[in-house]
Amino acid sequence: GQNIDQPTEMTATEGAIVQINCTYQTSGFNGLFWYQQHAGEAPTFLSYNVLDGLEEKGRFSSFLSRSKGYSYLLLKELQMKDSASYLCAAMDSNYQLIWGAGTKLIIKP
Amino acid sequence: ETGVTQTPRHLVMGMTNKKSLKCEQHLGHNAMYWYKQSAKKPLELMFVYNFKEQTENNSVPSRFSPECPNSSHLFLHLHTLQPEDSALYLCASSQVFSGGGGETQYFGPGTRLLVL
Numbered sequence: 001g002q003n004i005d006q007p008t009e010m011t012a013t014e015g016a017i018v019q020i021n022c023t024y025q026t027s028g029f030n031g032l033f034w035y036q037q038h039a040g041e042a043p044t045f046l047s048y049n050v051l052d053g054l055e056e057k058g059r060f061s062s063f064l065s066r067s068k069g070y071s072y073l074l075l076k077e078l079q080m081k082d083s084a085s086y087l088c089a090a091m092d093s094n095y096q097l098i099w100g101a102g103t104k105l106i107i108k109p
Numbered sequence: 110e111t112g113v114t115q116t117p118r119h120l121v122m123g124m125t126n127k128k129s130l131k132c133e134q135h136l137g138h139n140a141m142y143w144y145k146q147s148a149k150k151p152l153e154l155m156f157v158y159n160f161k162e163q164t165e166n167n168s169v170p171s172r173f174s175p176e177c178p179n180s181s182h183l184f185l186h187l188h189t190l191q192p193e194d195s196a197l198y199l200c201a202s203s204q205v206f207s208g209g210g211g212e213t214q215y216f217g218p219g220t221r222l223l224v225l
Contacts, residue, residue: 004151008149030212031212033213033214040221041218041219042113042199042216042217042218042219043152043199043216044216045213045214045215048213087152089152091212095205095212096154096157096165097152097154097214099151099152100151101149101150101151102149102151
């Protein structure tokens with residue numbers, strides 16, 4: 001079957017760095033997406049990886065290893081506004097997204 | 110208006126009511142989606158429309174009925190819902206088969222539905 005695993009909850013300190021891991025199993029693969037979702041709001045797109053390696057976008061970076069079925073989202077210089085859920089989703093061979101349940105990130109001062 | 114809009118934002122309905130959720134995308138995309146989001150569960154894909162044609166119906170009960178009159182508008186008609194249908198209903202759109210991440214889905218703000 002197809003599934004995505006990511007931690008349920010993580011806690012980090014303002015100004016620090018946190019890494020949110022995601023492992024996936026899909027029928028075929030057309031890319032890995034990360035979304036941010038604040039409580040009561042819609043998911044917003046953060047990053048897309050389809051090739052192995054690290055993609056950097058300001059304070060956020062995303063890494064992919066296709067051979068390991070593994071990705072992570074790295075958040076640097078954490079700010080209180082980064083408190084949110086982070087959703088990992090892998091696109092299968094039919095271009096359907098398989099979603100993880102999300103990682104709730106709590107930032108403490 | 111830009112992006113993906115949804116109305117209403119909040120909805121309370123009884124089990125015998127009939128209501129409709131509306132979604133509109135202003136991104137020029139050719140695919141639209143309905144998702145259900147329940148607490149601490151992955152997003153559940155309900156329906157997919159590509160070029161106005163329904164391509165996915167993930168075993169959704171018939172009390173949910175989608176309608177896609179054109180590539181910019183999507184409706185979800187609701188009737189005789191159950192309390193367990195209470196959830197956040199999200200609409201999304203994307204440009205399918207464009208490659209290179211063009212299939213990125215963009216979401217509307219959602220409709221928070223409570224069934225009493």
